[in-house]
Amino acid sequence: MSAKASSKKEDFQFGKQLNELEKIVDALEAGELDLDAAVAQFERGAALADELQKYLAKAELKVKTIKTQLNSQPHENDN
Amino acid sequence: MTVTMFLALINQTLEFAYPQVVIEGEVSSFKVNQGKWVFFDLKDDESTISCFMTIYQLKVALEDGMLVRVTARPNVTKWGKFSLTVQNIELAGEGSVKRAFELLKQQFEAEGLFAPERKRELPQFPQRIALITSNQAAAYNDFLKIISERWPHLAIDQFQVQVQGESAPDSIVAAITQANNSPLAYDVAVIIRGGGSLEDLQAFNREDVVRAIFGSKLPTLVAIGHEDDVSLAELAADVRGATPTDAARLLTPDQREIISSINHYQQRSLSAMQQHFYSAGQTIVRLHNVFSGLMANLKHDVRQLENQLLQAADQSIWRAAETLRRQQQLLRSLNPLAVLQRGYSIATVNGRVIKAPAQIQKRDTVVLQLADGKVNLKKQD
Numbered sequence: 175m176s177a178k179a180s181s182k183k184e185d186f187q188f189g190k191q192l193n194e195l196e197k198i199v200d201a202l203e204a205g206e207l208d209l210d211a212a213v214a215q216f217e218r219g220a221a222l223a224d225e226l227q228k229y230l231a232k233a234e235l236k237v238k239t240i241k242t243q244l245n246s247q248p249h250e251n252d253n
Numbered sequence: 254m255t256v257t258m259f260l261a262l263i264n265q266t267l268e269f270a271y272p273q274v275v276i277e278g279e280v281s282s283f284k285v286n287q288g289k290w291v292f293f294d295l296k297d298d299e300s301t302i303s304c305f306m307t308i309y310q311l312k313v314a315l316e317d318g319m320l321v322r323v324t325a326r327p328n329v330t331k332w333g334k335f336s337l338t339v340q341n342i343e344l345a346g347e348g349s350v351k352r353a354f355e356l357l358k359q360q361f362e363a364e365g366l367f368a369p370e371r372k373r374e375l376p377q378f379p380q381r382i383a384l385i386t387s388n389q390a391a392a393y394n395d396f397l398k399i400i401s402e403r404w405p406h407l408a409i410d411q412f413q414v415q416v417q418g419e420s421a422p423d424s425i426v427a428a429i430t431q432a433n434n435s436p437l438a439y440d441v442a443v444i445i446r447g448g449g450s451l452e453d454l455q456a457f458n459r460e461d462v463v464r465a466i467f468g469s470k471l472p473t474l475v476a477i478g479h480e481d482d483v484s485l486a487e488l489a490a491d492v493r494g495a496t497p498t499d500a501a502r503l504l505t506p507d508q509r510e511i512i513s514s515i516n517h518y519q520q521r522s523l524s525a526m527q528q529h530f531y532s533a534g535q536t537i538v539r540l541h542n543v544f545s546g547l548m549a550n551l552k553h554d555v556r557q558l559e560n561q562l563l564q565a566a567d568q569s570i571w572r573a574a575e576t577l578r579r580q581q582q583l584l585r586s587l588n589p590l591a592v593l594q595r596g597y598s599i600a601t602v603n604g605r606v607i608k609a610p611a612q613i614q615k616r617d618t619v620v621l622q623l624a625d626g627k628v629n630l631k632k633q634d
Contacts, residue, residue, distance in 0.1 A: 189377050192515075195515070195518055196518065202521070202522055202525035202526065202529070203521060203525045205529070205532070212525075212526065216522055219518070220519070223518060226515055227512070227515060230406070233405040235397070235400060235401045235405040236409065237409045237411055238409070239388060239411045239413055240412050241413055242385075242412045
């Protein structure tokens with residue numbers, strides 16, 4: 175997939191966090207950080223990976239059917 | 254009765270007997286007067302009938318030669334002309350449909366509705382979408398299946414519409430409008446339907462549908478029919494899916510790939526950290542070695558200095574002793590009395606040491622100091 179703009183609504187973290195994680199890994203591999211900074215980055219990266227995996231684990235597709243009429247009432251229709 | 258009365262009677266009779274007729278025929282002499290009044294003739298191989306409608310009722314592109322199906326009310330004009338007042342007009346037959354498609358496509362291209370520059374990107378991680386389709390269609394289930402495999406983190410509001418038939422275009426336009434006006438901010442408006450004949454897919458070549466898609470503030474993802482069917486709606490969309498399944502793939506990332514990426518990131522981080530610690534350890538070992546080396550050198554140097562110092566001290570003492578010894582020797586050898594032991598004697602007159610016979614006078618007494626005593630001597634002459 176080519177690079178796409180992030181969701182414009184509320185601060186949606188997923189894309190940003192994934193991006194940050196990638197940058198941290200690159201920085202660690204570049205080996206230019208001193209040991210303290212590297213440890214701090216490593217811990218931040220681990221925390222990010224954790225959060226991302228938590229989000230992905232919550233797998234539930236919510237489908238709601240909406241009638242397209244003038245006075246429509248949305249009703250639940252789980253799929 | 255008068256002419257006017259007769260015509261009124263005829264029209265009343267027609268309205269009673271044929272309030273609405275559906276007639277199929279070919280369009281000819283199509284013209285639009287003053288941008289409002291549409292006139293054309295509807296004909297078959299033998300006969301022709303005049304048709305009239307307003308431009309606002311005309312929702313399809315018409316051209317001479319096209320086959321159409323007209324829903325109309327027959328009447329006689331006040332000039333005694335038999336005419337059809339058209340209420341609804343549909344394209345009939347593939348030829349017409351194709352032709353109308355071409356006409357509209359050219360028009361829209363000229364207007365810039367298909368311009369690539371205006372196409373917006375879809376968000377990479379969508380959270381909520383408006384899905385405009387019919388939940389009776391296989392396309393709907395196919396789409397949902399792929400989504401639930403790839404990215405089941407989506408909130409989907411499915412706007413139920415007709416995807417073919419007469420009411421389809423209005424229903425689709427209404428759904429697009431409703432999705433755009435919803436207080437829920439959708440990330441994407443997705444419009445899908447499965448394969449079908451050219452006529453089945455007609456709604457997605459309709460001007461109102463295409464304009465609604467183009468005018469949508471929500472980014473649009475449209476996938477109609479099979480790969481080879483490209484509708485005008487798809488051309489006007491921000492992103493086109495070749496099929497509803499393809500649309501599902503374009504809309505979402507594959508979480509399996511992402512999970513794999515994250516695992517990979519974790520591994521790489523761990524390796525990188527191990528490398529960091531190893532390097533740090535190496536640095537410590539190196540420093541330790543350097544330090545040990547320095548210490549060893551230092552100790553060695555100190556010992557050397559010690560030895561040198563001791564050696565130097567020894568030498569000084571020895572030299573001093575040597576010097577003393579020599580001085581003693583010299584002193585001893587310079588002792589005048591030592592000379593006597595060798596057989597020499599010291600002659601003195603009146604206490605003074607003499608070295609020549611002339612120093613002795615006639616009456617002088619010479620004291621001869623020998624090793625073992627003194628002897629007084631007088632000169633005999």
